[in-house]
Amino acid sequence: MTRVPMxxxxxxxNEQVAAELRADFLRHGVFAVNLIGSPGSGKxxxxxxTLATFDAGRRVAVLTGDxxxxxxxxxxxxxxxxxxxxxxxxxxxxxxxMVRRGLEGWNLATLDLLFIENxxxxxxxxxxxxxxxxxxxxxxxxxxEEKPLKYPGIFFKSELMILTKVDLLPxxxxxxxxxxxxxxxxxxxxxxxxVSCTTGLGIDSWLGWVDCxxxxxxxxxxxx
Amino acid sequence: MHxxxxxxxxxxxxxxxxxxxxxxxxxxxxxxxxxMAGIDRDxxxxxxxxxxxxxxxxxLELAIETGAADELEFCYLEIEEP
Numbered sequence: 001m002t003r004v005p006m007x008x009x010x011x012x013x014n015e016q017v018a019a020e021l022r023a024d025f026l027r028h029g030v031f032a033v034n035l036i037g038s039p040g041s042g043k044x045x046x047x048x049x050t051l052a053t054f055d056a057g058r059r060v061a062v063l064t065g066d067x068x069x070x071x072x073x074x075x076x077x078x079x080x081x082x083x084x085x086x087x088x089x090x091x092x093x094x095x096x097x098m099v100r101r102g103l104e105g106w107n108l109a110t111l112d113l114l115f116i117e118n119x120x121x122x123x124x125x126x127x128x129x130x131x132x133x134x135x136x137x138x139x140x141x142x143x144x145e146e147k148p149l150k151y152p153g154i155f156f157k158s159e160l161m162i163l164t165k166v167d168l169l170p171x172x173x174x175x176x177x178x179x180x181x182x183x184x185x186x187x188x189x190x191x192x193x194x195v196s197c198t199t200g201l202g203i204d205s206w207l208g209w210v211d212c213x214x215x216x217x218x219x220x221x222x223x224x
Numbered sequence: 225m226h227x228x229x230x231x232x233x234x235x236x237x238x239x240x241x242x243x244x245x246x247x248x249x250x251x252x253x254x255x256x257x258x259x260m261a262g263i264d265r266d267x268x269x270x271x272x273x274x275x276x277x278x279x280x281x282x283x284l285e286l287a288i289e290t291g292a293a294d295e296l297e298f299c300y301l302e303i304e305e306p
Contacts, residue, residue: 001251001302001303001304002245002248002302002303002304002305003300003301003302004241004245004300004301004302004303005299005300006237006241006253006254006298006299006300006301007297007298007299008237008297008298009296009297009298010230010233010234010237010255010296010297010298011230011233011296012233012237013233091226091229092226093226123226123262123264124226124262126261126262126294127226127230127261127262127263127296128226151262152259152260153260153261153262153263153294154262156260156293156294157260157294186260
């Protein structure tokens with residue numbers, strides 16, 4: 001019996017494609033973010049609200065993933081920016097090859113910002129690097145404040161937690177302080193923004209975060 | 225569900241690595257998984273067992289070690305000369 005060292009990542013192929021994507025984003029100055037959250041956490045609503053604030057000249061595009069249907073792409077396309085649906089045909093996450101295919105035909109040189117809306121899931125997308133600059137996790141107040149403890153992987157890997165649907169706080173037994181504390185147990189210092197896509201509360205903070213990150217990335221290209 | 229994909233990736237990698245050592249046969253593969261990797265070990269082991277019979281690699285043991293943070297890496301492959 002011989003033991004052969006095998007020091008490489010299990011998802012080696014995905015990692016290679018993700019590295020190629022990241023290099024492409026860097027070369028063209030595209031800031032890519034990967035939005036991850038449960039089904040119904042408000043990913044598409046956040047993107048709708050975000051796109052609605054952008055002027056027509058904004059160099060932004062969206063890839064949106066779902067297991068079936070192009071419903072989200074239809075919703076998002078109303079705002080006039082390039083949007084493309086990635087239908088995973090049963091897969092519970094996006095992988096880097098899907099993103100590469102999704103970008104086919106788009107000229108990255110015409111973009112500054114790319115939103116990648118992952119399939120609704122707090123587990124599987126955690127494992128797959130898409131070449132993004134930042135992972136962002138969404139947690140709605142209807143889900144429960146213990147989610148960061150139950151699904152630590154994505155909260156550990158995300159740089160920002162967006163607490164959505166905060167306009168519903170008067171009607172649900174969600175303890176905001178506990179949610180924040182739980183997220184900090186898993187990822188000390190994680191940035192947290194509270195938003196309501198219905199009332200617009202916190203949207204300015206979210207847009208400010210995006211602009212701030214893009215500015216930082218453009219001055220330090222390795223952050224892209 | 226993504227554990228099925230991970231199990232398939234493990235078997236693919238074992239097949240490639242084993243071919244480099246032909247005519248040896250793979251006996252055991254070790255992987256290291258961190259607690260933040262978002263992977264259910266039981267589900268991965270189950271998926272591995274489901275896919276193994278049709279992989280052409282059976283019998284093959286999967287050994288899962290605990291890694292750091294979000295680690296998801298191979299550690300070793302044990303092979304046996306015919």
